Amino acid sequence: MSSPLPAPLRYLLQALAYAAFAAVVGYFSSFPLYRQLGDQEAVLKLSFSHSGQLKFACRERSAQELAKVEPNMRNKMDCPRERAAVLVELDMDGKPLYRVNTAPLGLRMDGAATVYRRLAIPAGAHQFSARLADGPDGVINYSRSVNVNLTPGQVLIIDFLTGSGGFVFTHS
């Protein structure tokens, strides 16, 4: 501890303290800039929510089976709810870029399979091939190839919409 400072010096130190605090707040409020992507990179987002095919076909319950359950629960048809996993493969310029086998959601595995993947890729012209298998046999039943020229920072979105015929490539 030291002797008190003269008032002008105290005020100067106070001003410096406030200025330093303001500088920290003002600077880190916007800086340093965050580099989220390389200068020559674009972004690919593969994302979809798709229900695979039912894993098992419906079958008719036998009379013995029906007799075992309560009368109000005697449904003739047994249709298991479990759905198949969805396999997705994505190639870029003929080389594998991403591959995932996604299980359906839900405790009974009867929900949609969801995929979200963000990838940084080099900007420029590319050929993308996407394939999807949603049946219990794992056979590819949807595929699409497109050529896209991506500028730096551009986002390519690959979605899967059954109503639109399968894969949808979107870029602005």
Place this chain on the structure above:
Amino acid sequence: MTTVTRLLRTADELATGTFDRAFKAAHNPWRHLGALAFLCLVLVVLSGMVAYALYDTSVSGAYQSGLRLQNDPSGLGRLLRGLHRYGADACMLLTLLHLAREVLRGHFRGVRWFSWLTGIPLLWLLWIAGITGLWLLWDERAIFSVTATAEWLQALPLSGELLARNFLTADTLNDRFFSLIMFVHIGMPLLVLAAMWVHVQRVSRVRIWPPRSLTRASLAMLALLALVVPVLSLGQANTGYVLQRLSIDWFFQFLHPLVDLLSAQITWLLAAVLTLGLALLPLLPARDDRPRVAARVDPANCNGCTRCVADCPFGAVTMVARTDASRHPAQAQVDSALCAACGICVGACPSATPFRRGDAIVSGIEMPQTPIAALRRELQRKLSALNGAKKIVVFGCRQASDFDALADAATAVLTLECAAMLPPSFLEYAMHLGASGVLIAGCRESDCEFRLGDRWVNERLLGQREPRLRKSAPVHRIELAWSGRDMLYAGAAVTRLRSRVLHSTGPDAHHREGIHTK
């Protein structure tokens, strides 16, 4: 104490000392970090109320709302945006500094556990309030942040729903998103205010607001910052392009670079470990192994004066109906769960005077570890062992430093849990027994480990608070040294006091301004 902790404590002491010199102790912003954070929160809430009135909660209108404010020719819009944004940033920064300082000072254990635990959710609430506010501007920073946060959230195995799909294309977003975010953005600060109320529940005489000079200067600083470095929106949110280099608010958006660096799962783990680690800090063993025994009331000596209730910094003492047949209407009662064992209540008790007859004096409220009779005996013993013409007695606060180093042939040192544990009558008693001067040494001014000790000592000695130092006391033979851990300063205070009493030829000064406070 580890080397790192010691270094940080020294840095804290250095910062406290430097700010003390620039601002004076009572107005030292380093001691008002929590109150300054609250001031910023109030500023953010008030400026947010105005901003909300001007905000359009729609996809098309959100971005324009920000632009309208920043392009307002009167400059009021810029001021509003700046106060709101910089106020939030400052609030977060001050909260983190407040937390760091409390950790360094070990203010998470003992009776402070409640304030500590209830402070932890505030960090999360503040962060959520802040980051959602940045989304409302719906610029390139907002779309980046909301997408990155959605990606982070969906990394939790709680739900298979893909939140980030909501921000894939411009078509997937509707106006309800902004209503929802606005709801969260307004709701969180309200929760923060409620949580802050809980946070300070176990602290008596809590200082919610910083001193006026700090309030004025802080608001002026933020207003100046808002006008000189205006807060500007980036380009309108665009789902089709991302900026390679992006300006982000590091006070709230630090998460996104961290996730990119470590992965969402590891960041969640880190957040959980940090939160849990902070919550478990009160279980750490205390720095010293002295058991803390709560103050104990002796009804036979308690006249129900309520001074201990008024002085207890943690609200541990209350008045209850008498348990004996005394004519006094009430008696003190100590809640041991709230008692910090500081002994300030003993210093406030009118019966804690050493001038009482008999060897086994008992105060109305006592510290079982250091009864008032034992303190008197120690004073008598140590004073009788002193040699030299000018004997000095030092009453040193254990929390500040180990003042035993000041002891020599002419100087006796008595250690107290807190300087305010000492009733003023003890000073006179020491001089009555032959001490030429008495020094009270404790934590830095306004930095009492038990919050209010130095304030009560000052007020008692200046006759502004009961129990008062008698008007006839020889005040020029009393010195206060709020030295903290600075033993050189405490030693210099002893030398100064000895020199003063050595050269004192006239009668004792009988005015209270004569007490030498440093």
